[in-house]
Amino acid sequence: GAVVSQHPSWVICKSGTSVKIECRSLDFQATTMFWYRQFPKQSLMLMATSNEGSKATYEQGVEKDKFLINHASLTLSTLTVTSAHPEDSSFYICSALLAGAADTQYFGPGTRLTVL
């Protein structure tokens, strides 16, 4: 149980284009999902908290107009990287919060974004 998927698993795009990444909780409903960014050999950096039916809460320093988050249903959150640039290349990971004991986060497999 508590499976989270991400799509695509990897994407290569040209500079200036937009890329959408989907995060789905497959066997549970998640009112809250999180989006992280991870640089090589580093820990996770929280970008934003996505709440179903409301605006996402962005961490300090994260551009909300560049990283658009939509959480339209209890099983789907999307992250759109707008006008991507090479410095946006990274590993993006989402997690879905399983409410209840300890509010545990379950993670997707990640999306490798490469911007040329």
Added chain:
Amino acid sequence: AQSVTQLGSHVSVSEGALVLLRCNYSSSVPPYLFWYVQYPNQGLQLLLKYTSAATLVKGINGFEAEFKKSETSFHLTKPSAHMSDAAEYFCAVSSPNAGNNRKLIWGLGTSLAVNP
């Protein structure tokens, strides 16, 4: 404010030896504590969690961790390392009183190498 310190960014053990990965936390309230494992180019998998029940927590793949309030520690152990245990391990803390702010505070991670 909560914080997590993982002592030792790199740990190397021989196959069959004891694995000990250290995690100390700082929290003004009794925390929830988590250990996650990340294999290369993958998302994070929950190993185990402490939720204020039993102080010795058993997880998947033979790992366990003991919550020691007096030492503010939650070290991860495994009696006998396998080659397949080689991965990045992250300790994280959250607050049971977080309400809508259920963010995880992450350690910087410990890279475990298992030598044949």
